Amino acid sequence: MGLVEFRSFEGSLHPCSNAILSANKYIRKMKGGSQSILVRVNDGRHYVVKLTDNPIGPNLLANEHMGSLVAKAVGLPVAEASGIMISDSFIDGHPDLWFELPTGVRRPNKGMHFGSLFVGQTSGADRPTEYISPSRVGAITNREAFLGMYLLDVWANHQDNRQAIFRRNSTNELEVCFIDHGHMFGGPEWNFQGDQGNPGSALHLELAVYTDLWHDEQVAFWISRFQTIIPDVLTSIAAPMASEWYSGDLNELLSELTDRLLHLPELVHADIEKTWHPSQQKSPDESLRLSDFGIHDLRTPDTRSAFRRGRATA
Ligand SMILES: Nc1ncnc2c1ncn2[C@@H]1O[C@H](COP(=O)(O)OP(=O)(O)O)[C@@H](O)[C@H]1O
Ligand SMILES: [Mg+2]
Structure with a gap:
């Protein structure tokens, strides 16, 4: 596929080799109630992805989306937000990413999910931290x-x-x-x-x-x-x-x-x-x-x- 431009959430045009960002490598599940997953995407970058039917609640992805974009618009430093496509074959190929619930395991749905661009390196000494002393x-x-x-x-x-x-x-x-x-x-x-x-x-x-x-x-x-x-x-x-x-x-x-x-x-x-x-x-x-x-x-x-x-x- 040639170089195309697509419209991001912020309404600006970005060059990209693929019009749709989609996960192509599963890395791991992240901690936290929404059971988000770390994936590599076809733009070569890593994203923490929250899935539409996550156990936390129905408006979680809308909140992530609006929170990220509003904070960015007023000049606050937030991780970049993008829609990430997760396919049926990706979900079927990685049962580790399925939701673990008290009632058993539930398969997420395919579709467009919310991705937060990973801040820093995903491994090694330069891995970022959430802890601050x-x-x-x-x-x-x-x-x-x-x-x-x-x-x-x-x-x-x-x-x-x-x-x-x-x-x-x-x-x-x-x-x-x-x-x-x-x-x-x-x-x-x-x-x-x-x-x-x-x-x-x-x-x-x-x-x-x-x-x-x-x-x-x-x-x-x-x-x-x-x-x-x-x-x-x-x-x-x-x-x-x-x-x-x-x-x-x-x-x-x-x-x-x-x-x-x-x-x-x-x-x-x-x-x-x-x-x-x-x-x-x-x-x-x-x-x-x-x-x-x-x-x-x-x-x-x-x-x-x-x-x-x-x-x-x-
Ligand atoms: N953009 C990001 N860059 C680096 N790490 C992230 C990013 N987003 C989330 N994480 C990591 O993933 C974990 C789970 O994400 P979080 O948004 O807190 O999910 P939950 O809604 O389940 O609490 C966080 O505690 C953090 O360690
Ligand atoms: Mg959290």
Whole structure:
């Protein structure tokens, strides 16, 4: 096949030797509830692929797709998103990739699935890590992105911890790249009702990454950027989305998200208040997973006292 151009999710044209990206080598299953798989694709690159009928929920792929593209559009570092074709023969040839459920093994469906371009090397010493120690936080060159991602996650009513990959460069500095947007947008069920999940749950587990990031003018900058950019982006990415990637009411979701954008300053304020209110403290076990550094230094003038804790307890 000759060199053709195809239209990616972002609407721009990219040269590619194949119009459709399809998996041609199965590497392994990844950890995590969605039972995603690492594959090599016919563009020669590796992707973590989430399958349409995964055990987590019906809107997971739509969330990954929208989360990746919205975050990218506002300038946050996220893994590149693509649709990846998985064929019947690929699925039949690799029973290891089938879903393992309490009720037994289930065969995934063929079709177009969601791929997240693997950040860094898939093996060897340069393999990226999800773990960051408090002592290495200062080495993250683009650490300010954690503030923007937190604010975006509040807008999107993210229901899970914020996950990130850290890649080391030649001078031993780290670069963060955000992954796993499956629980944005009210979670895989698109639930915006009631108490709306867990305030502060969208923070990264290592709170030290937020140290000294909070500046009111930066917060205002991000919110204004979101309000300017997101409305058009949302419409353009949601309209052509594959129907297999969601089962919820997309129009209802978009209208909820548009409303949340208008009220984002209040939502952020409410999230901070609830997150750091003493009644939200979690069990000692959960607290122990967190560092002694961090969010108490992520300060804002009118809620400063709430952050003044000797120990982070999100
Ligand atoms: N783009 C990526 N680059 C490198 N590793 C990734 C990428 N996306 C996911 N992973 C790895 O795969 C694991 C599972 O992905 P994740 O998106 O967290 O799935 P789940 O929805 O099942 O939690 C992650 O913990 C991470 O180690
Ligand atoms: Mg995950």
